[in-house]
Each structure stands twice: as C-alpha cells, then as structure tokens.
Amino acid sequence: MAAHPELLTTERPTVAVERLVRGYGPKGVLNGVTLDIAPGEFVVLLGRSGCGKSTLLRALAGLDAEVSGTGRIRVPERVSVVFQDSRLLPWATVLDNVVLGLGVDDPRAKGVRALGEVGLDGREHAWPYELSGGEQQRVALARSLVRDPQLLLADEPFGALDALTRIRMHGLLRELYDRHHPAVLLVTHDVDEAITLADRVIVLDHGRIALERRIDLPEGSGRGRNPSDPGFAAIRTELLAALGVTNEAAPDSHDQPSPERTPS
Amino acid sequence: MTTLIDIARPRQSSTPATAPVALAVDERPLAKRLGPGRRRQGAAALGPVVLLVAWVVGSASGVLDPRTLSAPWTVVTTAAELVGDGRLQSNLAVSAQRAGLGLLLGILLGAALALVSGLSRVGESLVDGPVQIKRAIPALALLPLLILWLGIGEPMKVVTITLGVFVPIYIQTHAGLRSIESKYVELAQTVGLSRAAFVRRVILPGALPGFLLGLRFAVTAAWLSLVVVEQINSTSGIGYMMELARTYGQTDIIVVGLVLYGLLGLLSDGAVRLLQRRALSWQRTLNS
Numbered sequence: 001m002a003a004h005p006e007l008l009t010t011e012r013p014t015v016a017v018e019r020l021v022r023g024y025g026p027k028g029v030l031n032g033v034t035l036d037i038a039p040g041e042f043v044v045l046l047g048r049s050g051c052g053k054s055t056l057l058r059a060l061a062g063l064d065a066e067v068s069g070t071g072r073i074r075v076p077e078r079v080s081v082v083f084q085d086s087r088l089l090p091w092a093t094v095l096d097n098v099v100l101g102l103g104v105d106d107p108r109a110k111g112v113r114a115l116g117e118v119g120l121d122g123r124e125h126a127w128p129y130e131l132s133g134g135e136q137q138r139v140a141l142a143r144s145l146v147r148d149p150q151l152l153l154a155d156e157p158f159g160a161l162d163a164l165t166r167i168r169m170h171g172l173l174r175e176l177y178d179r180h181h182p183a184v185l186l187v188t189h190d191v192d193e194a195i196t197l198a199d200r201v202i203v204l205d206h207g208r209i210a211l212e213r214r215i216d217l218p219e220g221s222g223r224g225r226n227p228s229d230p231g232f233a234a235i236r237t238e239l240l241a242a243l244g245v246t247n248e249a250a251p252d253s254h255d256q257p258s259p260e261r262t263p264s
Numbered sequence: 265m266t267t268l269i270d271i272a273r274p275r276q277s278s279t280p281a282t283a284p285v286a287l288a289v290d291e292r293p294l295a296k297r298l299g300p301g302r303r304r305q306g307a308a309a310l311g312p313v314v315l316l317v318a319w320v321v322g323s324a325s326g327v328l329d330p331r332t333l334s335a336p337w338t339v340v341t342t343a344a345e346l347v348g349d350g351r352l353q354s355n356l357a358v359s360a361q362r363a364g365l366g367l368l369l370g371i372l373l374g375a376a377l378a379l380v381s382g383l384s385r386v387g388e389s390l391v392d393g394p395v396q397i398k399r400a401i402p403a404l405a406l407l408p409l410l411i412l413w414l415g416i417g418e419p420m421k422v423v424t425i426t427l428g429v430f431v432p433i434y435i436q437t438h439a440g441l442r443s444i445e446s447k448y449v450e451l452a453q454t455v456g457l458s459r460a461a462f463v464r465r466v467i468l469p470g471a472l473p474g475f476l477l478g479l480r481f482a483v484t485a486a487w488l489s490l491v492v493v494e495q496i497n498s499t500s501g502i503g504y505m506m507e508l509a510r511t512y513g514q515t516d517i518i519v520v521g522l523v524l525y526g527l528l529g530l531l532s533d534g535a536v537r538l539l540q541r542r543a544l545s546w547q548r549t550l551n552s
Contacts, residue, residue, distance in 0.1 A: 063450055081454040087447055091469040091546045100465060101455040127546045147455070 014039045014151055014183040015060065020071035022055050022064065022207075029055045030069065031207035039150070042177060042184045044198035046191065048243060052207040053187045057155050060185065075151055080144035080182075082154040086136035088128040088143075095124035098143045107146075114146040115139070117179075118172065134165040138172065145180055152177075154186040158193065170196050191239050195232055196225050203242040211242040312530075334516035339523065342516040351505065356524065359490060359501040362418070363528075366425025367486040373426060374433025374482070375475065381434075382441035383467065395434050403428045403489055407496065416497040421490075428489035432481035440474015441467060473547070476540045483532045487525060 015037035022030040029052045037043050047053045058064045059073060061081045088097045099111040112124060118138040128136055137157060144152055157173075158166045174197065177184060188194055194201045195215060203211040217225045217232060225232060240246070316336070322328040323335035330338065346352035377395060380387035403424060414420035444467065452462045494503020502521050509517035 061454055063453065079454070083447070083451075085447070087451045089448060089451075089466065089469070091472070092465070101452070101457040101461060129546070129548045143455070 013037055014041075014076050015185070016072070016074040017056075017060070018072040020056070020059060020069065020073065022052070022059060022067050022069035022071075024067060028069075028207050029067075030059070030071075032071070033204075033207070033209060035202065035209065037151070037183045037185060039183055040181045042197060042199040043186070044194040044201050045185060045187045045204055046189065046194045046201055046239060046243070047204035048189060051204045053204050054155055056204070057153050057185060057187050060151075061153050076183075078147055078149045079151045079153060080147050080149035082137075082140050082144050082152065082157045084156040084159045086128070086133075086140040088136055088139055090128050092128075093124065094120065094126050094128065094131070094139050097128065097139060098146055100143065102146060110146055111142070114142040117145070117176065118142045134161055134169065137161060137169065141173065141176065145176055148180070149182045152182045152184045152186075154184065156188055157186065159188070159190075166193070173197065191236055191243070192227060194239065195235050196227070201235075201239060203239060205242070205244075211239070213238065331513075331515060334519050338516045339519045342514075343520045343523075346505075346517070346520060352520070352524075355500060355502050355505045359494065359503070360528075362421050362493070362501065363425060363486045363490045366422045366489065367429050367482065369422065369426040370429025370482060370486070371433055371479070374430035374478065375437055377430070378434045378437035378441060378471070378475075379463075379467075382438050382471070383463070392438075395431065398427070399431050399435070403485075404492060407492070411497070421493040421498075424493050425486050425489040428485040429482045432485055433475065433478040436478030436481065437471050437475040440477070441471035443474070444470035473544055476536065476543060479539075480533060480536050483536055484529065487529050487532070491525065 013036040015035070017033055017035040020030050020033045020035075021028055033052075033056060035056075045053045045056065055064065055067070059067075059069075060075055061079065062075075063081075088094075089100065092100065095108060095111050095115065098114055099107040102110070104110060115121065115124060118141050120135060120138055120142070123131070123135070128139070131139065137160075140157070158169050161169060170193065186197060195217070198215050201211075201213045201215060202209055203213075213235065215225075215235065217229055217235070219225060227233075319328075319333075320336050323330075323333070323337075328335070334342070343352065377391050381391040381395075382388070406427065407424065410420050410424055414423060448466050448470065449462075452466050457465065490501075491503055494501040495507050498504040498507070502524055506518050506521035509515075509521070
C-alpha cells in the first residue's frame, strides 16, 4: 500500500459498494458486487470484455441512470472520470477543456498549472485535433486532476494508446497519484498494467469478484514496478489464472486481449 | 571547384541532363493523394470567368441577339447610367433592407425553434411537425394568403423572406444539435456542468457547424424570396426595376438586375463561407 498510511486510519472508506446488481435484461451484468476503497488507495479492476467492469465504474460515476438494478453505492463529493477516449470538446481549446465547469477562483491559472503537471506547458491554446493521442489523454488527466478529486475513476484510460506511450503514461499517472493521492479505481484488461499501477487488484468475472490481490511489490525508482521482478511474474500467473488463462493453455484470442504473455 | 559549379548552375535548369528527371520523380508528392489537394488563391473565380468570356465572345460574334441578351458592354453602360441617375442605388438599398431584415428575423426564428425542438422532447413534438409541413409548402404558394393577411406592403415582403429563411436554419441547426455525440453529454455530467453552462459550452458550439450550413442555404433562400416578392405588386427594389424594364423591352436593365442578384448572392455566400472557416477553425476537414 502506498505512502500515506495516516489516510488509511480513517474509519469510513472513500467508496463503499454493497451488493450491487446491474443488468440490461434478464441476465445480470453485475451480480452482487461488494467493494470498499480506502482513501488514497489505488485499486485496479481487471477482467475480460463483458465481465461488468465498465458497468461498475459507470455506476460509481453516476452514468447509469438508464440501467436497472439494486444495491447501495457511496462515493465522495468530488469524483473525476477519465474515459478511454480523451473526450475533449473539439471546439474548445486545450485550456478551456481542462477548466470546463470548474467552479473555483481563477480557474485558468489552475488549469495552466495542471497542464504544466502533465508536461503540456505552452499548449494551452491548441485545438484538441492538433495533439497526438497521448497528449490528448494527458489533457484528460489534467482535466480530472484540476478538480482535486477524492476519487478518480478511469475506464481503460490507456487502452487506445500505443505500447510505448502507454508505458510513459503509467509513469505519469503514478507520479500524479503520488502527488495528489486520490482514491483511484482504474479499469483495464491489461494484466501488466494492473500489477504496475495497483495497490490492490480486483478480478471481476461474470459480474462477481473472482479474486482480490494486494500488490506488495517494491516500487522501481518511484515509477511503478519492475516487470523483471520475480514476484511480478508470480502475481501475473495468479491473475491470469483467475482470468481463465493458464501457463499450459495459450490465451484464447476471442476472449483475451493480446498484451498478456504467459511467463516463461 | 565542384562547389563553384554547383552554385553557378540553377537548381531547376532546363539543361539536358539525367539529374532533373531523377529530381522530378523524387519530388512527386507521396501523401495526400485522396484529398482534393492544396487550396489555391482565387481558384474559385475560374468558373465565373469562363462564363463571362463565353458571354463576351457570343455577343461580339453576333451569336447572341441583343434583343435576347444584351452585350456585356451595353449592360455596363446601362449600369453606369442607372448609377448616374441614382435609380440603382435607391432600388438596391430597398432590396438589401428587405432581404437583410427578412434574413435576420428568419435566423432568429429558425435558431430559436431549433433550440426548443432540440433540447426538449416536448418542444420537438410541438415544433418539428409544423416546420416539416411548412417545408413541404413552397414559399410561392403561401403568397396569396400572405397578401390577403398583410396587404402588399413591406410587412408581406419581409414575412415571405423570413418564412423562406427560417426553414433551412431550423433543419440544419436541429440536425447539427442532435448529432452532438452523447459522450459529450456524459462528460458534461461528470464535470458537473449546469444546464445553462451545458447549453453554452456543449450544445451551441456543437450545433454551430449545422447552423452555418443552414445559413448558407438561408442566404440563398433570402435572395430567392426577394426576387419573388419584388416582382409582385412592388413599387421599388431591383425586382421592380426589372419588371418595369420588361414592360418596355429593356433587356439591358433586366440583365443589370440579374447580374446584381448574382453578385449579391455570390458575395453573401462568400461572406458566410469566410465566417464558416473562421468560426470552425477547430475542425480538421478536407476544406482546410
């Protein structure tokens, strides 16, 4: 668990989900999920496509008004969401996107600082289309962090980026997380991404929590964890097994995205 | 030695050598083959110039009878005379005022209705049907009724133009507004935008491309309606001037009027296109 032990002594978790059921038809997408996230805890939600991980995240973001279901959810007041697409308004400049709906004194100064934090100084007045995919996603990160979120929800935020950009974004997200320390719930289907970033990994399968795994690997020079660590490989095997991928069987290309490799 | 020779020789010299051929092959653009290519200054004027040249040649060679279509130079001298005695300016001013007022009212009406219909389902059920019905009725067909209601004065003319203008504004703005992707609505929800801020920051800029497209149709519609109303029971305006000329068989004045209508249409469309490019610089399209 990360660097702020004093935050963990709070009695109330930042997020509390109890027996959450969600479904679009007779077949449930979430079948009774119970989950707490402590203040400042980095939780990664892992699962194959259709396991309900996005449904859970959207429920926490309050974006599932049209989905039927039961259960209880408690989320903090300030929640930010990062989507898989950067979701920048194409008709607003980068800075206007960052400060969209921001109700503080001098939002623009705050927005400029946030853009500096994600390494986009001087791009305040660019249009979104002038930025690369990675840069657009950094703007989206700045937009979420400028609101001082108590909870950051991220739905496969790096899923559309190339592998090299993704690695750089992991480092950036880790850095920003260490500085601002919100509780994080990040959804992904990339096992390595989960192990690199998380304090705790939750594997979701058929709308239920199939595995919870605390990640207690050492941090490699403050930039996430080192995949060559032997502990890393062991956790990967464990998580892949929970996802239905074993060492012996090759990953099923229909269900399983490509980034995972079975450890040698 | 070699350097000196290289400098002295112009790079794209026509001297027969093997090098220029190789260069030409190398410089062939590799990308952008499917797009329309780079925008060239003044290229839009090519088509009109060709037409003008055909007119000049036709008149000079006698292929065009002056009673059918006056020669360009006759039209120019007639226009100069009309400007000289002030008839052109006064009629143009009246016409421009009619078209401008009708256009303005039509834009306001069309945009307001599009917002009402685009932002609420109740508004859509109330507004969209009647507008679609209006759209099916040609502006000309409404004229008898409008004349009965409003007489033959200015109000009838302005209202006719307004009715022609608001439909394209409504249709395109409404379509633009409804095509705003729902993911931006989700975003607005997650950053906690108020209803007013949502309209201002998401709805209005998102509907702007549609509105500007509608504006191009609307400007054309305004001139079209103007022509119609000015040739019926009118005592001023370019259309009246042409109608009068018809009575006396003055082809040249009719052509002056036509050229004027054409110029006005071309200029106003150019103005709207300029506005489009300025206001939509955030779009990366084939047009930029």
